[in-house]
Amino acid sequence: MTDxxxxxxQRKADTxxxxxxxxxxAWVSTDGPNLVPLTLAWFQDxxxxxxDRTTPTAKSLITTGRARVGLGPTRDVVMIDAVLDRWLPVTExxxxGDAYVAQNDWDPRTAGPSYIFLLLHPTRIQAWREANEIPGRTLMRTGTWLT
Structure with a gap:
């Protein structure tokens, strides 16, 4: 039986x-069905x-300006639709960089001159655990948290 x-x-707080x-x-998709694993940070919303700036993911995100991000296991999902706010070299x-390193286990500023940060602005966030949470899964719409 599900809870x-x-x-x-509570879903917003958990998210x-x-x-x-x-x-x-996270799993990140920028161009349809392809997913890549990336480590993210949360900085100023x-x-x-x-x-690396030369990866297909970076190139696609810069070109399309859109991404879909999946977090969590199948019974505690967070799906985020986002738009590219901006990108910049990690050295700039x-x-x-400090916020990224504080949250994660590596420092991309040591990975080489072609590494960049991609800042993604969430436009829609959905979260659910079981089927009984699917009807109310949307937490954010058009970049605004629902109340």
């Missing part, structure tokens, strides 16, 4: 706790990804 569905407020948790690993963003 009663969480309230919207925000996950976003600031250590080593925020943005998801921050770090990757000390406060972003």
């Amino acid at each position: 009663a569905p969480r309230s919207l407020g 925000l706790a996950r976003l600031v948790s250590p080593v925020l690993d 943005r998801l921050v990804a770090a990757t 963003a000390p406060e972003i």
